[in-house]
Amino acid sequence: NLSDRLQMSLRRVTGRGRLTEKDIEEMMREVRLSLLEADVNFKVVKSFTKNVKEQAMGEKILKGLNPGQQVVKIVSDELQRIMGDKAEPLTINAIGITKMMMVGLQGAGKTTTAGKLALHLRKQNNLKPLLVALDVYRPAAIEQLKTIGSQIGVDVFEMGTKEKPLNIMKQAMEFAVSNGNNLVIVDTAGRLQIDEDMMNELVEIKNYLKPEEVLLTVDSMTGQDAVNVAEGFNNTLGVTGAILTKLDGDTRGGAALSLKEVTNISIKLMGMGEKLDQLEVFHPERMASRILG
Amino acid sequence: RDSIFGNVKELLETKSLDSDDLFDELEEIFIMADVGVNTTVKFVDQLRKNIKTKKITSSDLLMELIIEEMYTMYVKDDIAVNEINIEDNRINVLLFVGVNGVGKTTTIGKVANELIQQGKKVMLVAGDTFRAGAIEQLRIWSERVNSEFYCNEEGSDPSSVMFDAIKYAKEHDIDVLLCDTAGRLQNKKNLMNELDKINRVINREIEGAPHETLLVVDATTGQNGLSQAKIFNEVTTITGIVLTKLDGTAKGGIVLAIREEMGIPIKYVGLGEKLEDLERFDFEEYLFGMFG
Numbered sequence: 001n002l003s004d005r006l007q008m009s010l011r012r013v014t015g016r017g018r019l020t021e022k023d024i025e026e027m028m029r030e031v032r033l034s035l036l037e038a039d040v041n042f043k044v045v046k047s048f049t050k051n052v053k054e055q056a057m058g059e060k061i062l063k064g065l066n067p068g069q070q071v072v073k074i075v076s077d078e079l080q081r082i083m084g085d086k087a088e089p090l091t092i093n094a095i096g097i098t099k100m101m102m103v104g105l106q107g108a109g110k111t112t113t114a115g116k117l118a119l120h121l122r123k124q125n126n127l128k129p130l131l132v133a134l135d136v137y138r139p140a141a142i143e144q145l146k147t148i149g150s151q152i153g154v155d156v157f158e159m160g161t162k163e164k165p166l167n168i169m170k171q172a173m174e175f176a177v178s179n180g181n182n183l184v185i186v187d188t189a190g191r192l193q194i195d196e197d198m199m200n201e202l203v204e205i206k207n208y209l210k211p212e213e214v215l216l217t218v219d220s221m222t223g224q225d226a227v228n229v230a231e232g233f234n235n236t237l238g239v240t241g242a243i244l245t246k247l248d249g250d251t252r253g254g255a256a257l258s259l260k261e262v263t264n265i266s267i268k269l270m271g272m273g274e275k276l277d278q279l280e281v282f283h284p285e286r287m288a289s290r291i292l293g
Numbered sequence: 294r295d296s297i298f299g300n301v302k303e304l305l306e307t308k309s310l311d312s313d314d315l316f317d318e319l320e321e322i323f324i325m326a327d328v329g330v331n332t333t334v335k336f337v338d339q340l341r342k343n344i345k346t347k348k349i350t351s352s353d354l355l356m357e358l359i360i361e362e363m364y365t366m367y368v369k370d371d372i373a374v375n376e377i378n379i380e381d382n383r384i385n386v387l388l389f390v391g392v393n394g395v396g397k398t399t400t401i402g403k404v405a406n407e408l409i410q411q412g413k414k415v416m417l418v419a420g421d422t423f424r425a426g427a428i429e430q431l432r433i434w435s436e437r438v439n440s441e442f443y444c445n446e447e448g449s450d451p452s453s454v455m456f457d458a459i460k461y462a463k464e465h466d467i468d469v470l471l472c473d474t475a476g477r478l479q480n481k482k483n484l485m486n487e488l489d490k491i492n493r494v495i496n497r498e499i500e501g502a503p504h505e506t507l508l509v510v511d512a513t514t515g516q517n518g519l520s521q522a523k524i525f526n527e528v529t530t531i532t533g534i535v536l537t538k539l540d541g542t543a544k545g546g547i548v549l550a551i552r553e554e555m556g557i558p559i560k561y562v563g564l565g566e567k568l569e570d571l572e573r574f575d576f577e578e579y580l581f582g583m584f585g
């Protein structure tokens with residue numbers, strides 16, 4: 001981990017009494033390597049390390065007792081500062097229907113997370129959720145959502161794969177009103193942020209639905225491309241928050257830092273497994289220490 | 294975004310071709326393509342040694358040299374690096390493994406399509422007995438390609454699905470079994486044990502099988518892809534990689550690190566969600582995509 005690597009690189013320096021700028025630069029190299037290994041975006045690593053170096057030069061690290069530990073603390077504090085000190089909550093309407101849209105790349109975990117979200121909000125906020133199946137493309141996507149709905153006892157609105165998603169959305173809202181649902185969670189098909197037609201489809205649905213939340217589902221093992229995806233979805237559609245999935249894996253999750261630093265998207269929730277109760281509120285300090293390794 | 298092609302041209306045109314600039318540029322491209330630091334440094338050091346930029350006056354020639362050098366590093370004298378281990382006069386078994394959501398099930402549909410067009414009798418085996426809608430998803434693909442399909446009930450043991458499918462294949466003259474498995478994260482001991490059992494059952498029922506165990510890797514995957522390859526390879530020898538979703542903006546460079554560190558070649562590339570969106574891996578095309 002970073003602390004060990006810094007200790008190793010400092011071992012070559014101890015005994016000299018005080019550190020030089022060159023020694024600090026050597027430590028910054030270790031910080032850079034560690035963050036790149038953690039999948040933090042290359043450009044974010046550059047600006048982050050520059051920032052850390054300024055603080056390291058400014059503080060009395062040069063005369064410090066344990067410079068390695070001090071640098072680790074600066075890095076950790078800086079990660080924490082960027083990640084924020086607690087997750088922003090989901091926007092829930094006090095009256096009327098709260099609407100949430102799940103969006104993201106193929107396979108990120110939208111359908112599974114839609115189910116988790118319904119279960120979580122029914123419990124926590126005592127809401128009556130409706131899941132809406134707008135993925136008319138992927139084979140058996142609707143079946144998947146219906147199975148999830150029945151596993152947690154949540155209604156699923158679907159009209160098969162032969163209707164246009166916007167039409168299904170409109171019918172779903174009519175149904176929600178007559179069925180007394182006060183939370184509507186919309187599952188959409190996975191898509192590339194560079195697919196104009198598919199992104200347009202989302203824009204149309206959003207303009208009709210006016211959702212309280214547009215949640216970007218991001219696989220936590222995403223590498224350098226996280227920034228492109230986040231920027232693409234945020235610029236074209238507008239995203240109100242992100243959900244990081246598959247955090248039960250062993251990936252460091254540097255994409256989280258890139259999301260926050262480059263697009264300032266607030267990560268609200270984390271997927272911690274395949275079961276529908278494995279959804280947790282995002283913990284910024286836990287994420288920061290995970291990225292640190 | 295700027296391609297190395299554009300930048301190299303620019304550097305040559307202003308007569309300021311400094312190999313350091315060029316190789317720094319290359320490093321940045323590799324890192325941003327998720328090749329990772331270790332492999333990037335290896336590649337660039339090798340390129341620095343073998344490419345004398347003083348004598349190069351055209352960016353096309355330089356590009357050719359870079360690709361040639363990288364290709365040599367990729368192939369490593371391994372002539373059969375691109376072949377799929379399918380032979381006549383036996384039941385061939387291709388096992389598809391990988392973490393959740395990477396494109397295993399969809400890839401099986403695509404590979405089935407390719408093999409059926411070659412006149413093979415193909416059967417899809419629904420080894421994901423766990424995830425909602427998984428069996429149905431594979432069944433729909435088998436209908437689309439008009440292949441045979443084998444499944445047991447949801448929740449049944451995947452190893453017994455493989456066992457039963459192989460028994461059926463022996464009695465019905467099947468040429469190729471394409472076996473789907475549930476997505477699993479490599480740090481889940483119990484799921485990796487399950488995969489180990491699947492592999493052993495297949496091997497016990499057909500000598501030399503699985504003939505290919507393909508690790509499906511999502512092009513958006515970062516450094517975790519290397520850990521996936523290492524741990525999956527401990528449980529069942531990975532013979533090749535399928536790199537999916539290369540039609541997106543991600544470059545999937547981690548597969549170069551996997552090849553460099555573990556010798557596992559890339560066999561297929563996924564370029565979309567339809568049946569025809571599958572290609573055999575072509576190194577030059579792949580590099581052009583990374584640089585362009």
Ligand SMILES: Nc1nc2c(ncn2[C@@H]2O[C@H](COP(=O)(O)OP(=O)(O)OP(=O)(O)O)[C@@H](O)[C@H]2O)c(=O)[nH]1
Nearest residue numbers: 106107108109110111112190246271272273393394
């Ligand atoms: N281990 C783990 N697996 C997850 C998590 N979230 C989702 N998955 C799995 O990831 C895979 C993909 O999930 P889906 O919900 O189908 O993903 P999706 O975004 O709806 O996929 P598309 O609709 O094809 O774009 C499935 O195998 C899920 O079980 C998580 O937090 N942890």
Ligand SMILES: Nc1nc2c(ncn2[C@@H]2O[C@H](COP(=O)(O)OP(=O)(O)OP(=O)(O)O)[C@@H](O)[C@H]2O)c(=O)[nH]1
Nearest residue numbers: 106107393394395396397398399476538563564565
């Ligand atoms: N754009 C693009 N999408 C792909 C590609 N391959 C698969 N997909 C999509 O990725 C999503 C997940 O594909 P699946 O085949 O369900 O993935 P999987 O690995 O079987 O998922 P699990 O069984 O849940 O682990 C689907 O929406 C596919 O259409 C590809 O090459 N390009």
Ligand SMILES: [Mg+2]
Nearest residue numbers: 110111135141
């Ligand atoms: Mg889905």
Ligand SMILES: [Mg+2]
Nearest residue numbers: 397398421427
């Ligand atoms: Mg699957």
